[in-house]
Amino acid sequence: MSKAKEGKPTINDVARLAGVSKKTVSRVINRSALLNASTREKVEAVIAELGYVPNPQARALALRRNFLIGLIHDNPNAQMVLGVQEGILSAIRDTEFALVVRPVNRRSPDMLDDVRTFLEQQRLFGVMLLPPISENDALAQLCEELGVTYVRMGSVRLDDDEHMVASNDREAVAKAVAYLVGQGHQRIGFVAGPEGFRSAAERDLGYRDALERARIRLDSAIMAQGNYTFESGIAAGEKLLAASPRPSAIFASNDEMAAGVLHAARSIGMSVPEDLSIIGFDDTAIAAHIWPPLTTVRWPIQAMAKAAAIKLIDPAEARDQPSHFLSDLIERASVAPA
Structure with a gap:
């Protein structure tokens, strides 16, 4: 393969040495699906040999x-x-x-x-x-x-x-709440996500699905509204833990709120998980960093x-x-x- 002229290689050099048009080289650079594999590989080999670097400003303009x-x-x-x-x-x-x-x-x-x-x-x-x-x-x-x-x-x-x-989300939350039921919990509180979020609605439905399948009566006294923040988790936790009888487990619709529930429980002398089990959703860094480490739904x-x-x-x-x-x-x- 003959070399390009001295100096910085251009798209014309790539096209000439690869035996294709400039438009084909441009398609390779722009990762077009309108090329067969052999043409793509041939052009990419020439680009690598020449050390050609596309001009991003020119490409953006084109x-x-x-x-x-x-x-x-x-x-x-x-x-x-x-x-x-x-x-x-x-x-x-x-x-x-x-x-x-x-x-x-x-x-x-x-x-x-x-x-x-x-x-x-x-x-x-x-x-x-x-x-x-x-x-x-x-x-x-x-x-x-x-x-x-x-x-x-x-x-x-x-x-x-x-x-x-x-x-x-709906199926994942149902599975998480069913896990609590399998651990013997019958009074399971719920912290919802913010209104207007489809994720919050889906997680709410998953919670309801699990209780219905377990034939556990839905109780609004142990359901609270949150907005996916730590502070709203604290407020929701305080509300749920003031209920009588209080829940033995709480599912929170994200990890930030679950951490807030944990904070609320600790503030009144409750121990997790001995006095209260908690599950969150997301598996963000906070889930593994708090104590005890949080059981959660890993959202990919x-x-x-x-x-x-x-x-x-x-x-x-x-x-x-x-x-x-x-x-x-x-x-x-x-x-x-x-």
């Missing part, structure tokens, strides 16, 4: 969009958002893509206009929408209108597989986010990425027999 993946969210759970970021970053590592994060206010009447302005200004390559705004069909339609590739994360199916990653946040990012940046691999993810119960030390 594609009329930047190599940016947007993460748009309105979520009070900082650990969840961090997990999503880590998943996306693992997918775009060693690529020219970068991540830009945009918090929004889902209750604002201007939210859609604000997102429109953001998308038009940033010219994103693709965008990932976190719950609960991922449940907003108008937001997905806006992305379609602007030609921005999107993926929605959710607790249930929100879209076709190309535009979605989802978990099985990073795996879901990584799959979503690959769907956005790599059409060739997107079809091999899962759209449905299963959550597992992680048994630690915060549960004991009743």
Whole structure:
């Protein structure tokens, strides 16, 4: 194979040495699915030999969009958002893509206009929408209108597989509560997530499913509203533990609130798990760091986010990425027999 001229190699050099058009080289660089494997491998070999580095500004200009993946969210759970970021970053590592994060206010009447302005200004390559705004069909339609590739994360199916990653929250929570029933607990309290979140609704349904299957009467006196924060977990824990009779176990709809329930129990001299069993949801870092370590449902946040990012940046691999993810119960030390 003859070498390119002295100096920095160009896309013309790659095309000439590979015996293909500039358009084909561009498709290889942009990971187009419209190429056969042998052509892709031939062009990639020439790129590697020459040490050719695409000009990101030129590519962005040609594609009329930047190599940016947007993460748009309105979520009070900082650990969840961090997990999503880590998943996306693992997918775009060693690529020219970068991540830009945009918090929004889902209750604002201007939210859609604000997102429109953001998308038009940033010219994103693709965008990932976190719950609960991922449940907003108008937001997905806006992305379609602007030609921005999107993926929605959710607790249930929100879209076709190309535009979605989802978990099985309802079934996972039912399994966790059934585990408490199996430990002999009959009076099981529940801390719900914030209103307007589909994940909160799905976890509520899972709790109800488990009690119904166990023929345990639903008791609103040991159900409390939270908003996925530690502080709301404390308030909910105080309410539930003031009930008479108090619950012997509590399921909280995320780990932050479960940690708050643990704090509330300790503040009145209760011991976990001897006096009270607790289960959370997410398996974020706090679950393993508190004492006792928290039994929780592991939500595969990073795996879901990584799959979503690959769907956005790599059409060739997107079809091999899962759209449905299963959550597992992680048994630690915060549960004991009743």
